[in-house]
Amino acid sequence: MATKSPESTKGFCFAATVFCALCDGVAKKLITRRTEFQRALLAWYRVHARQLPWREAPSLYKTVVSEFMLQQTQVKTVLPFLARWLAELPDFATLAAASEARVLKLWEGLGYYSRARNLHRLAQQVAAWPELRRTPAAWRELPGVGPYTSAAITSISFGAPAACVDGNVVRILARLTADATEFRDSASASKNFAPLAEALLPVDTPGDHNQAMMELGATVCFRHNPLCLTCPVRPFCAAANRGEPEAFPRLAPKQMERRAVARVWCQKNGALLLHRSAAGARRLANIHELPTPEQAGLDPAKVSRGELLAKKRRGITRFQITESIYATPEPRGKLPAELVWVRLSDLETLTLSGPHRRWVAEIAAKPAVSPTS
Numbered sequence: 001m002a003t004k005s006p007e008s009t010k011g012f013c014f015a016a017t018v019f020c021a022l023c024d025g026v027a028k029k030l031i032t033r034r035t036e037f038q039r040a041l042l043a044w045y046r047v048h049a050r051q052l053p054w055r056e057a058p059s060l061y062k063t064v065v066s067e068f069m070l071q072q073t074q075v076k077t078v079l080p081f082l083a084r085w086l087a088e089l090p091d092f093a094t095l096a097a098a099s100e101a102r103v104l105k106l107w108e109g110l111g112y113y114s115r116a117r118n119l120h121r122l123a124q125q126v127a128a129w130p131e132l133r134r135t136p137a138a139w140r141e142l143p144g145v146g147p148y149t150s151a152a153i154t155s156i157s158f159g160a161p162a163a164c165v166d167g168n169v170v171r172i173l174a175r176l177t178a179d180a181t182e183f184r185d186s187a188s189a190s191k192n193f194a195p196l197a198e199a200l201l202p203v204d205t206p207g208d209h210n211q212a213m214m215e216l217g218a219t220v221c222f223r224h225n226p227l228c229l230t231c232p233v234r235p236f237c238a239a240a241n242r243g244e245p246e247a248f249p250r251l252a253p254k255q256m257e258r259r260a261v262a263r264v265w266c267q268k269n270g271a272l273l274l275h276r277s278a279a280g281a282r283r284l285a286n287i288h289e290l291p292t293p294e295q296a297g298l299d300p301a302k303v304s305r306g307e308l309l310a311k312k313r314r315g316i317t318r319f320q321i322t323e324s325i326y327a328t329p330e331p332r333g334k335l336p337a338e339l340v341w342v343r344l345s346d347l348e349t350l351t352l353s354g355p356h357r358r359w360v361a362e363i364a365a366k367p368a369v370s371p372t373s
Helices: 006-022 025-032 034-048 060-069 075-088 092-097 100-107 114-128 147-158 167-177 186-200 206-219 238-242 344-349 354-364
Strands: 257-265 271-276 308-316 319-327 339-343
Touching: 025 034, 025 167, 025 186, 034 186, 034 206, 060 075, 060 114, 060 147, 075 100, 092 114, 100 114, 147 206, 167 186, 167 206, 167 238, 271 344, 308 354, 319 354, 339 344, 344 354
Parallel strands: 257 319
Antiparallel strands: 271 339, 308 319
């Protein structure tokens, strides 16, 4: 862990003092008791922290990869993917030298593939550094690294005094202070609570403190039915003392947009027709999925009168998508370059989006269908 200079420590303490002078009474009281709060939280963490791969024999590379995988993905989902990734790509140099196709294949099933591409580009830049950079500002210049990720990486790996503020931390801080502000979204809530998170951060163990806050939010301070009776910082919690922790934080409801998408299942001679997104596509570049009627050059109205093989739902950011998969005849004429015939036995060699991989396996296991022409 990096040693902090007296100047950085003084600057950090001064910033906390200034914030304390500006904040409300509940937050100010919490900050004046921050040493007690830090001790209670860390004592609990050192006993109850989960045994996770990036905490066992920790390394900068493990921390970076795990932080990217954990963006919008639960720990239990990440674990098998991380194990496979580390076995195949054990360090920055190996990842930097890997092809994008290999990187995406190892990421298959985690979704949000831009994370994998950003991680790949990050590794190429880090591998080229003459020496490691240790500040949050330097890491924020890298692909896919924002304030939260830069704080997590540098505080855990280098002892940088940077506070992590994610949904878990926002929930804890909102409850500790019983902050009744209604936020339009999680980003505005994070921005609001960032100064308080910084004020509560110990300068000697920032990485452990950040991990302890995230652990508390993940295992005790749940969104619903929080375990207040076993919470190590309950004596500091204004919301728990009021008996209404679930009232905080106050976030405006997400406005979900519903979409309906038709997909075609076209199979011939043991091969399946798939659509490969363009290399420059924003979301699914070079990823394969079942084509839409339009992509296959088919009439959507006619396709929808065919045999419905499956109706599936998935969520992507603010969209709730219903996908209806229809058996269809082979398209006529020359196929565009983005449509490819792939033998069912060769599907494992390609990268499909996670939902489509599952749906294709499910439909392929059914008795053969005979689409109407």
